[in-house]
Amino acid sequence: SDTEISLDRSSKWTKRSLKAYKKKRGYGIFSIVQGGMYKELRRKSIEELSRMDFDGYAIGGLAVGEGKELMSEITDYCTDNLPFEKPRYLMGVGYPTDILEAVKNGIDMFDCVLPTRSGRTGLAFTTAGMIKIKNAQYSKDNSPLDYDCSCEICLNYSKAYLHHLVKSSEILGSVFLTQHNLFY
Secondary structure: OHHHHHHHHHHHHHHHHHHHOOOOOOOOOEEEEOOOOOHHHHHHHHHHHHOOOOOEEEEOOOOOOOOHHHHHHHHHHHHHHOOOOOOEEEEOOOOHHHHHHHHHOOOOEEEOOHHHHHHHOOEEOOOOOOEEOOOHHHOOOOOOOOOOOOOHHHHHOOHHHHHHHHHOOOHHHHHHHHHHHHHO
16 A cells, blocks of 8 residues: 555665764654554554664654544554653644643644644634634724633733734734744
8 A cells, every 4th residue: 555655665764864863962863653544554663663762752644634533543552552761742733622632642742833823824722712813803802812821912912902913914913822822
């Protein structure tokens, strides 16, 4: 299958990368578990990678449209089979609910452009869900983005002010929403 061919190619690149890696204080090298949505291919990838000397393990090939239930199932399967003593990193996951689910499944680290991209486009994460601050309903709303948030933005600025910044294309609007999203 295409996934098996891709896994074999990734395995060859992984070995080349590890061989070329020069240990340096403060740096590390992670492998990336591959195998698509196939548990048997994920297990093959994990078994091979676990025999090599990596500082941690990334789980790749998820958050690409497979659905939250399957993403959680594959993440859980991978973390159940990875060495417990090394960090596990889930690539490309950034929605708060997905992060919480992944932590329950044994994930330690994340990276994603979602909090910053959302902030740049006027979207804020809140306990009530996503807020599109550009919407007219926020133009006179003097409440914070989220009453349950203690970030500097929620403590000091109203939705109306953030609405004004974003609608006026002031860079500070993007900065403030990004800061809030990362804190959230």
